[in-house]
Amino acid sequence: DTGVSQNPRHKITKRGQNVTFRCDPISEHNRLYWYRQTLGQGPEFLTYFQNEAQLEKSRLLSDRFSAERPKGSFSTLEIQRTEQGDSAMYLCASSLEVMGQFFGPGTRLTVL
Amino acid sequence: GDSVTQMEGPVTLSEEAFLTINCTYTATGYPSLFWYVQYPGEGLQLLLKATKADDKGSNKGFEATYRKETTSFHLEKGSVQVSDSAVYFCALSIQGAQKLVFGQGTRLTINP
Numbered sequence: 528d529t530g531v532s533q534n535p536r537h538k539i540t541k542r543g544q545n546v547t548f549r550c551d552p553i554s555e556h557n558r559l560y561w562y563r564q565t566l567g568q569g570p571e572f573l574t575y576f577q578n579e580a581q582l583e584k585s586r587l588l589s590d591r592f593s594a595e596r597p598k599g600s601f602s603t604l605e606i607q608r609t610e611q612g613d614s615a616m617y618l619c620a621s622s623l624e625v626m627g628q629f630f631g632p633g634t635r636l637t638v639l
Numbered sequence: 640g641d642s643v644t645q646m647e648g649p650v651t652l653s654e655e656a657f658l659t660i661n662c663t664y665t666a667t668g669y670p671s672l673f674w675y676v677q678y679p680g681e682g683l684q685l686l687l688k689a690t691k692a693d694d695k696g697s698n699k700g701f702e703a704t705y706r707k708e709t710t711s712f713h714l715e716k717g718s719v720q721v722s723d724s725a726v727y728f729c730a731l732s733i734q735g736a737q738k739l740v741f742g743q744g745t746r747l748t749i750n751p
Binding site: 543546560567569570575582583585628629631633 | 663675681682683684685688715727730737738739740741743744
Protein backbone atom coordinates (compact mmCIF):
# COMPACT_ATOMS: atom_id res chain seq x y z
CA ASP A 528 0.00 0.00 0.00
CA THR A 529 1.53 3.32 -1.02
CA GLY A 530 -0.87 5.63 0.85
CA VAL A 531 -0.33 7.62 4.01
CA SER A 532 0.03 5.36 7.06
CA GLN A 533 -0.39 6.23 10.72
CA ASN A 534 0.51 4.32 13.85
CA PRO A 535 -0.93 3.40 16.18
CA ARG A 536 -4.51 3.39 14.95
CA HIS A 537 -5.85 3.56 18.47
CA LYS A 538 -4.29 4.78 21.71
CA ILE A 539 -5.83 4.76 25.17
CA THR A 540 -3.89 6.56 27.87
CA LYS A 541 -4.38 7.97 31.32
CA ARG A 542 -4.49 11.68 31.97
CA GLY A 543 -1.03 13.08 32.53
CA GLN A 544 0.79 10.52 30.38
CA ASN A 545 2.76 11.37 27.26
CA VAL A 546 1.84 9.88 23.87
CA THR A 547 3.55 9.87 20.49
CA PHE A 548 2.01 9.21 17.10
CA ARG A 549 3.79 8.46 13.84
CA CYS A 550 2.89 9.36 10.28
CA ASP A 551 4.53 7.94 7.16
CA PRO A 552 3.58 10.05 4.13
CA ILE A 553 3.46 9.01 0.50
CA SER A 554 7.14 8.64 -0.37
CA GLU A 555 7.57 11.40 -2.94
CA HIS A 556 5.46 13.97 -1.06
CA ASN A 557 7.46 16.82 0.46
CA ARG A 558 4.57 18.41 2.37
CA LEU A 559 3.10 16.91 5.54
CA TYR A 560 0.18 18.14 7.63
CA TRP A 561 -1.37 17.26 10.99
CA TYR A 562 -5.04 17.85 11.75
CA ARG A 563 -7.28 17.06 14.73
CA GLN A 564 -10.88 15.92 14.38
CA THR A 565 -13.38 15.70 17.21
CA LEU A 566 -16.69 13.84 17.00
CA GLY A 567 -19.16 15.48 14.66
CA GLN A 568 -16.73 18.15 13.49
CA GLY A 569 -14.50 18.68 10.52
CA PRO A 570 -10.72 18.35 10.81
CA GLU A 571 -8.85 21.36 12.27
CA PHE A 572 -5.36 22.24 11.11
CA LEU A 573 -2.55 21.80 13.63
CA THR A 574 0.77 22.13 11.80
CA TYR A 575 2.53 21.84 8.44
CA PHE A 576 5.98 20.74 7.28
CA GLN A 577 7.71 21.28 3.99
CA ASN A 578 10.50 18.73 3.94
CA GLU A 579 11.97 18.88 7.47
CA ALA A 580 11.00 22.51 8.16
CA GLN A 581 7.93 23.20 10.29
CA LEU A 582 6.50 26.24 8.52
CA GLU A 583 3.17 26.85 10.22
CA LYS A 584 1.59 26.04 13.57
CA SER A 585 -2.00 26.62 14.65
CA ARG A 586 -2.87 28.32 17.92
CA LEU A 587 -4.53 24.99 18.72
CA LEU A 588 -1.05 23.54 19.12
CA SER A 589 -0.37 24.33 22.76
CA ASP A 590 3.03 24.04 24.42
CA ARG A 591 2.20 20.43 25.32
CA PHE A 592 2.18 19.49 21.64
CA SER A 593 5.31 19.07 19.55
CA ALA A 594 5.77 17.76 16.04
CA GLU A 595 8.92 16.80 14.19
CA ARG A 596 9.91 15.59 10.77
CA PRO A 597 13.62 14.97 11.25
CA LYS A 598 14.66 13.78 7.82
CA GLY A 599 11.84 15.14 5.76
CA SER A 600 10.19 11.73 5.59
CA PHE A 601 8.09 10.40 8.49
CA SER A 602 6.73 12.70 11.20
CA THR A 603 5.91 12.32 14.87
CA LEU A 604 3.37 14.21 16.96
CA GLU A 605 3.91 14.12 20.71
CA ILE A 606 1.44 15.23 23.35
CA GLN A 607 2.83 15.71 26.84
CA ARG A 608 0.77 15.57 30.03
CA THR A 609 -2.36 14.52 28.18
CA GLU A 610 -5.73 15.96 29.20
CA GLN A 611 -9.21 14.59 28.58
CA GLY A 612 -9.79 17.40 26.10
CA ASP A 613 -7.03 15.95 23.92
CA SER A 614 -9.26 12.98 23.07
CA ALA A 615 -9.78 13.14 19.32
CA MET A 616 -8.79 11.62 15.99
CA TYR A 617 -5.38 12.86 14.86
CA LEU A 618 -5.06 12.92 11.09
CA CYS A 619 -1.95 13.16 8.96
CA ALA A 620 -1.95 14.20 5.31
CA SER A 621 0.73 14.63 2.68
CA SER A 622 0.98 16.31 -0.70
CA LEU A 623 3.32 17.37 -3.47
CA GLU A 624 1.46 20.64 -3.75
CA VAL A 625 -1.23 22.39 -1.78
CA MET A 626 -3.94 21.35 -4.18
CA GLY A 627 -4.19 17.69 -3.32
CA GLN A 628 -3.76 16.49 0.24
CA PHE A 629 -3.94 12.72 0.80
CA PHE A 630 -5.06 11.68 4.26
CA GLY A 631 -4.10 8.72 6.40
CA PRO A 632 -6.60 6.65 8.42
CA GLY A 633 -5.91 8.59 11.62
CA THR A 634 -4.94 7.76 15.19
CA ARG A 635 -7.82 7.77 17.65
CA LEU A 636 -6.68 8.99 21.08
CA THR A 637 -8.74 8.38 24.19
CA VAL A 638 -7.58 10.01 27.42
CA LEU A 639 -9.13 8.50 30.53
CA GLY B 640 -11.34 34.56 9.46
CA ASP B 641 -11.74 31.98 6.76
CA SER B 642 -14.59 29.53 7.33
CA VAL B 643 -16.84 26.97 5.66
CA THR B 644 -20.49 26.30 6.49
CA GLN B 645 -22.29 23.16 5.38
CA MET B 646 -25.95 22.23 5.56
CA GLU B 647 -26.98 20.46 8.72
CA GLY B 648 -27.15 16.70 8.62
CA PRO B 649 -27.93 13.95 8.72
CA VAL B 650 -29.41 13.64 5.25
CA THR B 651 -31.36 10.49 4.38
CA LEU B 652 -32.42 9.72 0.81
CA SER B 653 -33.71 6.79 -1.17
CA GLU B 654 -31.60 5.18 -3.86
CA GLU B 655 -31.71 7.03 -7.21
CA ALA B 656 -32.79 10.31 -5.58
CA PHE B 657 -31.19 13.65 -6.47
CA LEU B 658 -28.65 14.92 -3.96
CA THR B 659 -27.66 18.45 -3.01
CA ILE B 660 -25.41 19.26 -0.06
CA ASN B 661 -25.03 23.00 0.42
CA CYS B 662 -21.67 24.61 1.17
CA THR B 663 -20.90 28.32 1.57
CA TYR B 664 -17.63 29.93 2.49
CA THR B 665 -16.07 33.09 3.86
CA ALA B 666 -12.55 33.86 2.72
CA THR B 667 -10.18 36.82 2.80
CA GLY B 668 -8.33 35.82 -0.37
CA TYR B 669 -9.04 33.73 -3.45
CA PRO B 670 -9.76 30.22 -2.21
CA SER B 671 -9.57 26.89 -3.88
CA LEU B 672 -12.53 24.71 -2.94
CA PHE B 673 -12.75 20.99 -2.24
CA TRP B 674 -15.14 18.23 -1.33
CA TYR B 675 -13.77 15.33 0.71
CA VAL B 676 -15.63 12.11 1.54
CA GLN B 677 -15.16 9.81 4.53
CA TYR B 678 -16.61 6.33 4.12
CA PRO B 679 -17.29 4.28 7.27
CA GLY B 680 -14.02 3.10 8.81
CA GLU B 681 -11.86 4.82 6.20
CA GLY B 682 -9.80 7.98 5.93
CA LEU B 683 -10.72 11.20 4.15
CA GLN B 684 -10.60 11.00 0.37
CA LEU B 685 -10.53 13.91 -2.05
CA LEU B 686 -13.74 13.75 -4.10
CA LEU B 687 -13.40 16.84 -6.31
CA LYS B 688 -11.94 20.32 -6.41
CA ALA B 689 -12.18 23.69 -8.18
CA THR B 690 -9.50 26.34 -8.19
CA LYS B 691 -11.20 29.45 -9.59
CA ALA B 692 -14.61 31.03 -10.09
CA ASP B 693 -16.99 29.19 -12.45
CA ASP B 694 -14.82 26.05 -12.45
CA LYS B 695 -16.77 22.81 -12.13
CA GLY B 696 -15.23 19.87 -10.30
CA SER B 697 -16.58 16.40 -11.01
CA ASN B 698 -15.87 12.81 -10.00
CA LYS B 699 -17.86 9.57 -9.60
CA GLY B 700 -21.06 11.31 -10.78
CA PHE B 701 -20.70 14.12 -8.24
CA GLU B 702 -20.38 17.74 -9.35
CA ALA B 703 -19.81 21.11 -7.72
CA THR B 704 -19.46 24.55 -9.30
CA TYR B 705 -17.39 27.36 -7.76
CA ARG B 706 -19.80 30.32 -7.48
CA LYS B 707 -17.94 33.45 -6.44
CA GLU B 708 -21.04 35.69 -6.52
CA THR B 709 -22.83 33.53 -3.95
CA THR B 710 -19.64 32.23 -2.24
CA SER B 711 -20.93 28.69 -2.65
CA PHE B 712 -19.72 25.25 -3.73
CA HIS B 713 -22.77 22.99 -3.50
CA LEU B 714 -22.29 19.26 -4.07
CA GLU B 715 -24.78 17.52 -6.40
CA LYS B 716 -25.41 14.06 -7.77
CA GLY B 717 -28.23 13.10 -10.06
CA SER B 718 -28.88 9.57 -8.82
CA VAL B 719 -27.40 8.39 -5.54
CA GLN B 720 -26.53 4.82 -4.63
CA VAL B 721 -26.36 3.00 -1.31
CA SER B 722 -22.57 3.00 -1.67
CA ASP B 723 -22.59 6.84 -1.50
CA SER B 724 -23.47 6.66 2.20
CA ALA B 725 -20.66 8.54 3.94
CA VAL B 726 -19.76 11.84 5.59
CA TYR B 727 -19.04 14.66 3.15
CA PHE B 728 -16.77 17.61 4.02
CA CYS B 729 -16.50 20.88 2.15
CA ALA B 730 -13.12 22.64 2.52
CA LEU B 731 -11.16 25.62 1.27
CA SER B 732 -7.54 26.56 0.91
CA ILE B 733 -6.43 30.17 0.54
CA GLN B 734 -3.92 30.94 -2.18
CA GLY B 735 -0.47 30.95 -0.62
CA ALA B 736 -1.60 29.18 2.53
CA GLN B 737 -1.07 25.49 3.07
CA LYS B 738 -3.83 24.44 5.40
CA LEU B 739 -7.31 23.23 4.56
CA VAL B 740 -10.24 24.78 6.41
CA PHE B 741 -13.10 22.30 6.72
CA GLY B 742 -16.81 22.54 7.30
CA GLN B 743 -18.40 20.45 10.00
CA GLY B 744 -19.38 17.62 7.66
CA THR B 745 -22.72 16.27 6.45
CA ARG B 746 -23.64 12.63 7.08
CA LEU B 747 -25.47 11.10 4.13
CA THR B 748 -27.41 7.84 4.34
CA ILE B 749 -28.90 6.24 1.24
CA ASN B 750 -31.61 3.63 1.77
CA PRO B 751 -32.26 0.91 -0.84
